[in-house]
Structures are given as C-alpha cells and as structure tokens.
Amino acid sequence: MKIATFNVNSLRARIANVLEWLREEQPDVALLQEIKCSDAEFPRLEIEALGYHAESHGQKSYNGVAILSRTPMRIEHRALGGGDADEQARYLEAVVEVPTGERWKQLRVASIYLPNGNPVDSEKYPYKLAWMERLRSHAADLLQLEHPTVLGGDYNVIPTDKDVYDPVGWAGDALALPQTRAKFREILNLGYTEAFNLLHPEGHRYTFWDYQAGAWQRDHGLRIDHLLLSPQAADCLEKCDIDKKPRAKDKPSDHTPIWCELKL
C-alpha cells in the first residue's frame, strides 16, 4: 500500500507531469495540494483514465486539495472544525478501502495544505497558528478511533534545523519559528509518527526547492511535506522516501513527492 503526497502547484499547469508521475510510481493513494482549480475545472477524466477514483476540494486560483485512490473511498470531511469563516480549501479527508488478501481493511487519509504564514507580522501568521490548532484538535479526535490513519500534505513546517539548507537564514520565517515548530510537535506528541524522520533521521533531505536563484541545482531545499501516521499506521510502516525525480523534469512543481509503504 503506497501512499504519496505531492504539492503540484496548479494541477492544470502540471497535468502532464502529474500523469507521468502516477504512471511511473503507481501510488495506491495520492494526496495532492495546491491544485488551484475549482471542482468543476478538476481534470477528472485524465486521472480516472489511469484507474483512479478522484475527490477534490477545490478553489478558484488558490489552494485546493485532492485525494486519488485506486480503490473506492468515501469522503469523511471537507474542512477542519472551528473555521466557520474560513473559505480556504486546505483539507480533505477520506476512508479508503484496502484489499489485504482475503478481506478488505480501511485506511483513513487526509490531504493537508497548511497555511504558509508569511509575513509573520501580518494576519497570516496567526491564521496559520489557529489552523494548526484546529488540525491538532481534529487529529486528537481521530486517534480515538484507533484506526490506521495517514495525515499527509504540505505542512509548511520545517520541523528542525536539519530540515533546511540554511537554518540561520530561515530562523525568523513562518515555516521555522519556534511557535510553528512547537505547534507541529504538539500534533506529533498526541501520538503521531512523522514517517520520513523515523526512517531517515540523518537530515538534509528536502521536499521543496524554490524556483529562484538556482535553489534546485544548489540543493537549497526545505523539508516541509510530511506524512503523519497514527500508531496503527506506524505499526505497518515498511518504507518512506522522497522522490526527487519529478522536481528534475521540465516545468516541475517547486515541491516533489514524498511517499510511504504500509503493510496493512
């Protein structure tokens, strides 16, 4: 069972890259962020032609998340609680049916596009922290189910200094501030395992490289896309890795996919 997350930076602008990635890597579940299109504009036919069920929580121009699954799924939530005035499409949660030999199991997944929060002296940073608290609260509720759950996506959080090429230069950024990291740890401390860090604690492995200033060529990257596993999912974790190939292709997203393999 391969679950991948990929911030595509516009699904319509990236459709060729995304379809090629799906064909080459064959994830069973793909969590997409920054699709930047409404549900009506979602390129459903091309994706379904590759054998995926597709659900989206889209928005015109900005944000937008989606879940692709090879097997049937049902949507559980289209937003986090506690955000009545929040119009931004940043959350989608589904339960996926997983064939495991003689019987089917269920895996809960969420596609998360956590706010960036810059500039930190604007209203955007408190919005980020409030959104993280809403996520923490919901993540706590999900643990009570005691089911395998993967909360994956673009967290816009650099968890530690080993997850950024220039820790000093980024210390005051919304992605790295102590408050941001502490809120992220609060979620982990509920009982979630950050899959990549568990299997690759060495650090300096990135999922994002800015388009500017030759960041990709110089490996000036950030690790901000994460897969958080409930205890029941972490028990099944076999592999986790960052797939740098899509970032090296023509017209790439500035993010690259990260995936994990679960043996449910």
Add this chain to the structure above:
DNA sequence: ATGACAGTTGAAAACTGA
C-alpha cells in the same frame, strides 16, 4: 541592496507563494 521564478487573473500589473 535588490531581484531572481512560476502560476492566476485577465489583458498590465498585482497578488500569492515558501
């Protein structure tokens, strides 16, 4: 010190992103 890159909107230049 500044801008550098890419996408969206909408038809130029502003806004957003990380």
